[in-house]
Amino acid sequence: MAKSAVSKSMARKRSQEPTQHVSGLSTAKSGAKRKNDNVKFGSLSRKQKNDLKEYGTLIPDDFHDDDDDDNMDEQGPSKRPRRVVYEEDLDRELEEEAGMDESDESEEEEEEEEEWQKPSAYSRLVGSLQKTSKHRDFYERIKREQQGVEDIEEELEDEGDEDVEDDDEDMDEEEELVEEDSEDAEEDDQDNEAAVDDEEQENDDDEEEEIMIGGLSDDDEENVDPFERRLSDEQPKSFDEDIALADQKKWTTEMFQDDALKEVAAFTLHPDKSVKEQKPIKDLVEIKVKERLARRWKEANSEFVDEKDESALFTPLQERLFRYFNEHRDVLYCNRTVENAAEIRNAYALHILNYIYKTNDRVVKNNSKIANAHKENKEIGEIRDQGFTRPKVLLILPFRNSVVKVVDALIKASGTDQQENKKRFYDEFRLRDDDQLNKDKPADYVDTFSGNVDDHFRFGIKFGRKTMKFYSGLFASDMIIASPLGLRTLINGEEGDERNHDALSSIELVIMDQANHIMMQNWEHVEYVMQHLNLIPEKTHGCDISRIKSWYLDRKACYLRQTLVFSEFLTPEINGLFSKYFKNVSGKIKIKQRYEDGSILDVIPQVQQTFTRIDTTSLAAMNDTRFKYFIEKTLPTLRKSALMQTHTLIFVPSYFDYVRLRNYFEDNMYSYDSCCEYTDPRDMTRARGNFFQGKVSFLLYTERLHFYRRLNIRGTFHVVFYGLPDHPQFYSEVVNFLGLKFDEASAAEEATFSCTTLFSRYDHLKLERIVGSDRARKMCTAQKNVFMFA
Numbered sequence: 001m002a003k004s005a006v007s008k009s010m011a012r013k014r015s016q017e018p019t020q021h022v023s024g025l026s027t028a029k030s031g032a033k034r035k036n037d038n039v040k041f042g043s044l045s046r047k048q049k050n051d052l053k054e055y056g057t058l059i060p061d062d063f064h065d066d067d068d069d070d071n072m073d074e075q076g077p078s079k080r081p082r083r084v085v086y087e088e089d090l091d092r093e094l095e096e097e098a099g100m101d102e103s104d105e106s107e108e109e110e111e112e113e114e115e116w117q118k119p120s121a122y123s124r125l126v127g128s129l130q131k132t133s134k135h136r137d138f139y140e141r142i143k144r145e146q147q148g149v150e151d152i153e154e155e156l157e158d159e160g161d162e163d164v165e166d167d168d169e170d171m172d173e174e175e176e177l178v179e180e181d182s183e184d185a186e187e188d189d190q191d192n193e194a195a196v197d198d199e200e201q202e203n204d205d206d207e208e209e210e211i212m213i214g215g216l217s218d219d220d221e222e223n224v225d226p227f228e229r230r231l232s233d234e235q236p237k238s239f240d241e242d243i244a245l246a247d248q249k250k251w252t253t254e255m256f257q258d259d260a261l262k263e264v265a266a267f268t269l270h271p272d273k274s275v276k277e278q279k280p281i282k283d284l285v286e287i288k289v290k291e292r293l294a295r296r297w298k299e300a301n302s303e304f305v306d307e308k309d310e311s312a313l314f315t316p317l318q319e320r321l322f323r324y325f326n327e328h329r330d331v332l333y334c335n336r337t338v339e340n341a342a343e344i345r346n347a348y349a350l351h352i353l354n355y356i357y358k359t360n361d362r363v364v365k366n367n368s369k370i371a372n373a374h375k376e377n378k379e380i381g382e383i384r385d386q387g388f389t390r391p392k393v394l395l396i397l398p399f400r401n402s403v404v405k406v407v408d409a410l411i412k413a414s415g416t417d418q419q420e421n422k423k424r425f426y427d428e429f430r431l432r433d434d435d436q437l438n439k440d441k442p443a444d445y446v447d448t449f450s451g452n453v454d455d456h457f458r459f460g461i462k463f464g465r466k467t468m469k470f471y472s473g474l475f476a477s478d479m480i481i482a483s484p485l486g487l488r489t490l491i492n493g494e495e496g497d498e499r500n501h502d503a504l505s506s507i508e509l510v511i512m513d514q515a516n517h518i519m520m521q522n523w524e525h526v527e528y529v530m531q532h533l534n535l536i537p538e539k540t541h542g543c544d545i546s547r548i549k550s551w552y553l554d555r556k557a558c559y560l561r562q563t564l565v566f567s568e569f570l571t572p573e574i575n576g577l578f579s580k581y582f583k584n585v586s587g588k589i590k591i592k593q594r595y596e597d598g599s600i601l602d603v604i605p606q607v608q609q610t611f612t613r614i615d616t617t618s619l620a621a622m623n624d625t626r627f628k629y630f631i632e633k634t635l636p637t638l639r640k641s642a643l644m645q646t647h648t649l650i651f652v653p654s655y656f657d658y659v660r661l662r663n664y665f666e667d668n669m670y671s672y673d674s675c676c677e678y679t680d681p682r683d684m685t686r687a688r689g690n691f692f693q694g695k696v697s698f699l700l701y702t703e704r705l706h707f708y709r710r711l712n713i714r715g716t717f718h719v720v721f722y723g724l725p726d727h728p729q730f731y732s733e734v735v736n737f738l739g740l741k742f743d744e745a746s747a748a749e750e751a752t753f754s755c756t757t758l759f760s761r762y763d764h765l766k767l768e769r770i771v772g773s774d775r776a777r778k779m780c781t782a783q784k785n786v787f788m789f790a
Contacts, residue, residue, distance in 0.1 A: 330588035387506025401451030458482030484525035502537035602732035728769035
């Protein structure tokens, strides 16, 4: 009788339950049917599990508010029904509960076994994405699909429409998230959609529809856009093999001469005949340049192209360089001059715009495809077209005046109708009104230091189809322009800010112009920036992980990143950058030139120039060997006579060597003064005056000071190069100090002038720029150590 009463009571409760949803399953069913239903225990909440174990069914939250007459009489309207439990039922429930507890405990043990492992940066990124409010529903829906619950939902017609609406809302949030990298993202979406030219959009879409990455035949391979072939999510099967070859530096090297480029060294992972191709470019669209850029290019580049040749699009130098740019190869160009700097700047400005427009157009088009697919409730498949963050291009420049020249080239080549914050940009970066640069200085000095030469800056540029916006947020920008110092303070954190390298996590194109000028700042900053490129970000910054390219997640972005470096000459530091950080599997190109005579021909005074080679066992011991030779051999020679001891200028390329010599002179009480880049202007004027008047015998003078000030040191009778300068013109300029006579009586002393230079085999690159390539090779390999030039 008692058991019958309990059964009737439970049946009455089940008949009064309202509709209850558990993981997409309806609980509004009869008591008899609910009893036999197979409900997934793992998909229930903790409260639902307790209710199921206690009552044998799912009890709604508002159960105690039901108007049950029996319950009203027995317990009152505000009390839950009291459950009558018998011994047999209790034993059965305890057995079932023990079995469930064992399964739960086994699951918890398995989870605890996995928790001891330290999560990777990628795991932390995925976890933070799943915790984001905009992504939570999206990932819960995917989890339900993996458990098979989503399939059951589709069978319920009443809930089908609601689920479709929920999915659409989730995916709409995912689409908005792609454009909402910052407050400026909505404006960019308007730029990319509202200002679309119908004819250009049709051409661009047709061009992109023809590109099918993966499954290409050999005949179609040559017609594929190198941008799509190299930067698509699907990489060829040989991608991992190429990465291994690049890490092992097993490059296939080919040397050849080019009329426009001089000496070219091509490094490829596989034999490639296209590196020597010199076929002229007659149509930019044929080489996959965006049509809206191709139409404006001839006018933008008209300053450098011969007007008589209507078919010419580039100068010979631009044509050869841009072909390598467009093939996505790394390029190190070491023949930059004041004369060809502007045409090189125009060439890489076109490459930057083409790169950014292709990236943005691809994302906008895929956004439209995804939106249409969800409206039609269709599966579109996997689309991966983005990185962790939006910025894709990084331009590194030494001074603000260089930025103005690049931005002018970008505006002219893009043909944009509007540039936001343009006035603010020119106010902060353009020529100062109080600039009093001496125009009598050498041409390279005037070109470098005309205008704002501040070396601490960084800002972002965002591109629309018809607009450019300066000073956009870094994470909402397509391109970042910065100095090495500006990037270093960004990564390390400035004024108490936390470290942040996330803005550099998805850089695919790095351009460094005027690398030789950056060497006069602090080359360590460049090394530091290169070490922090393409790392896994610490935060999500609103990225959609379902659209991140696979090779980003696999930490392989550095093998697809393109790096372009332009310098006036090659140095060991730049060579080391080329060897260590140029890992592009598409190949890399090193371009330099052969020096016939060198800058020694620019020396005006008729003075004997002595080059002394210092032999050492290793590069690490070079500094100590040089210092020992100088204090034991060179200084005693200078002090043999009072004449040679006075008016001696010692040129020191390295600041560390300068400090070492200054301390030695101070400890041994030499009559000397010193001038370096950190010397106060008043102290510098006093030191030059003392040296001119002969009050001190020696003057220490650094290369970096000469680079920034280009001083003329009058009163110099003897020049000693403690080491060779990096800039070849500095050698002739310093030796020409001997010709700066300060009175007529000194003309008779011209025969007493002298010039002594110390070098080693490790200074071959510097030496060939001064004496010529052939002479430098002989001087580094000859048996004798002393060489005389008159």
